[in-house]
Amino acid sequence: MRDVAVIGVGMIKFGRYPEKTVPELGAQAAHLALKDAGVDMKDIELVASGNLYQSNAMVGQRILQIIGQTGVPVINVANACATGSTAFREAYMSVASGAYDMTMAIGSEQMGKMGLLGGGGAGGDPAYSTEGVLGSGLMPAVFGMAGVEHMRKYGSTQEHFAKVSVKNHKHSMHNPYSQYQTEVGLEEVLNARVVSWPNTLYMCCPTGDGAAAAILCSMDKARQYTTKPIRVAASVLTSDPWTQRDLIMPDINTLTRNAAKEAYEKAGIGPGDLDLIELHDCFATAELLHYENLGICGEGEAGRMIDEGATSVGGKIPVNASGGLLSKGHPLGATGVANVCEVVWHLRGEAGNRQVEGAKVGMAHVIGLGSACTLQVLEKV
Amino acid sequence: MAEAPAAEKTQRPIVPFLKLPATGNPYLQGSRCKKCGATYLGARMACSKCFSTDAMDDVQLSDKGELHVFSIVHQSAPGVPTPYIAAIVDLPEGVSVRCNIQGVEPDPKNLKFGMPVQMVTEKIRTDREGNDVIAFSFKPI
Numbered sequence: 001m002r003d004v005a006v007i008g009v010g011m012i013k014f015g016r017y018p019e020k021t022v023p024e025l026g027a028q029a030a031h032l033a034l035k036d037a038g039v040d041m042k043d044i045e046l047v048a049s050g051n052l053y054q055s056n057a058m059v060g061q062r063i064l065q066i067i068g069q070t071g072v073p074v075i076n077v078a079n080a081c082a083t084g085s086t087a088f089r090e091a092y093m094s095v096a097s098g099a100y101d102m103t104m105a106i107g108s109e110q111m112g113k114m115g116l117l118g119g120g121g122a123g124g125d126p127a128y129s130t131e132g133v134l135g136s137g138l139m140p141a142v143f144g145m146a147g148v149e150h151m152r153k154y155g156s157t158q159e160h161f162a163k164v165s166v167k168n169h170k171h172s173m174h175n176p177y178s179q180y181q182t183e184v185g186l187e188e189v190l191n192a193r194v195v196s197w198p199n200t201l202y203m204c205c206p207t208g209d210g211a212a213a214a215i216l217c218s219m220d221k222a223r224q225y226t227t228k229p230i231r232v233a234a235s236v237l238t239s240d241p242w243t244q245r246d247l248i249m250p251d252i253n254t255l256t257r258n259a260a261k262e263a264y265e266k267a268g269i270g271p272g273d274l275d276l277i278e279l280h281d282c283f284a285t286a287e288l289l290h291y292e293n294l295g296i297c298g299e300g301e302a303g304r305m306i307d308e309g310a311t312s313v314g315g316k317i318p319v320n321a322s323g324g325l326l327s328k329g330h331p332l333g334a335t336g337v338a339n340v341c342e343v344v345w346h347l348r349g350e351a352g353n354r355q356v357e358g359a360k361v362g363m364a365h366v367i368g369l370g371s372a373c374t375l376q377v378l379e380k381v
Numbered sequence: 382m383a384e385a386p387a388a389e390k391t392q393r394p395i396v397p398f399l400k401l402p403a404t405g406n407p408y409l410q411g412s413r414c415k416k417c418g419a420t421y422l423g424a425r426m427a428c429s430k431c432f433s434t435d436a437m438d439d440v441q442l443s444d445k446g447e448l449h450v451f452s453i454v455h456q457s458a459p460g461v462p463t464p465y466i467a468a469i470v471d472l473p474e475g476v477s478v479r480c481n482i483q484g485v486e487p488d489p490k491n492l493k494f495g496m497p498v499q500m501v502t503e504k505i506r507t508d509r510e511g512n513d514v515i516a517f518s519f520k521p522i
Binding site: 125127128130131132133134135136137138140141144145148149152193194195196197198242244245247248249 | 395396419421422429430449450451452453454455456457458461462463464465467468469471475476477478479480481489494505506507508509514516517518
């Protein structure tokens, strides 16, 4: 495997664009990334397009119908919330393997106001629907229970989780790409209506529309295009291994821990070497669990970490400087590529008022329930 | 030619692993890997722990267990009444079950980690053919 660099990124502000089609959203982001890299479609040898809700609709090819049909291979990727990040990894692998010199990853999604409640239709006779009868398989409850498990193990509280929402909303104030840029106080978060306890409204990511793209290139050619290539030090994808309860209660921890171990080994670094992390805070409860899963604190120390402000911008290891999914939004297919955009901007020193000063190494983490975990370690060279 | 018997309205379990024997109490059925002992809810083709493809042993699971974790669901899919308690219950055979907790108000104050719970069944709906659909839940003992 050879070294790969990200030479261009772009994303549109996440929000709601009912007047646009999904390929139009993806095309906008692709254009931004191509422009950022200073290349055009004729330089791109492969496109990996991530989209979940229209995964049978050839979104990647339809994007090329807008921005340039060069006849190159197009891979349409679906992998739950890890859809965009899996597309990024496909684009990465295609260059790392030596098969191609320059590829593009695009993530796009249009969710409107469907909510995360939109999924889960089992088909068949609705009389046999188990939702609300045999517990809940919907994401707010799944991640609620994951948080409650942390409470059980370590005595963490709803307030600890609520502080994640306060922090990420505060970060979002400085991110023009964020769907919401609204500060919320701790009391406001705790007093908001409960979606699935312990997660209140502000502790759940919004749904919406968005797109992001990245151009990847072999490191030996990267400097022809940019003075600031960002090296992909590791790109990891895991699925869930057997654990005792996983088939009944999705285990979001073990596959993240496995991915982290592999990513640190491949990148030749430890968690202490990271300057910033964009991680999958689909619900506030998830963020604290991933502090421990990614090894930025010890077992049971995540609550203390958020209490001490260690993961705020300006703290020891800023997490979700972008505002996270809680504020920035979570258009499923776009999320994993947008996280890469954010880390790249910090490593280049282009993140504006939310810049993590002197950032040299960053991580982008995504988990898709079912489950898939991706980790990208990105490094300034 | 013999006439087909008139379709009889019967009780149907909401999921295949809920067994409703003609005599005796309803129970959850699991399967246990002959090689490694991993136990699963319902039937399986192979063991996802040790990959054995040998036929598994059927296990009648205990109707008593312990509350592992829960969430109080206040917003759900259209038509699902809220609030309710969604939970994971651990059974002594090493199997976990996703279920509702009945019998207490849906408030975190009423729930304790590890509290003993017992399975109960009830008719929840009628299907298109007029059969009673039977579901299970757990309630604190």
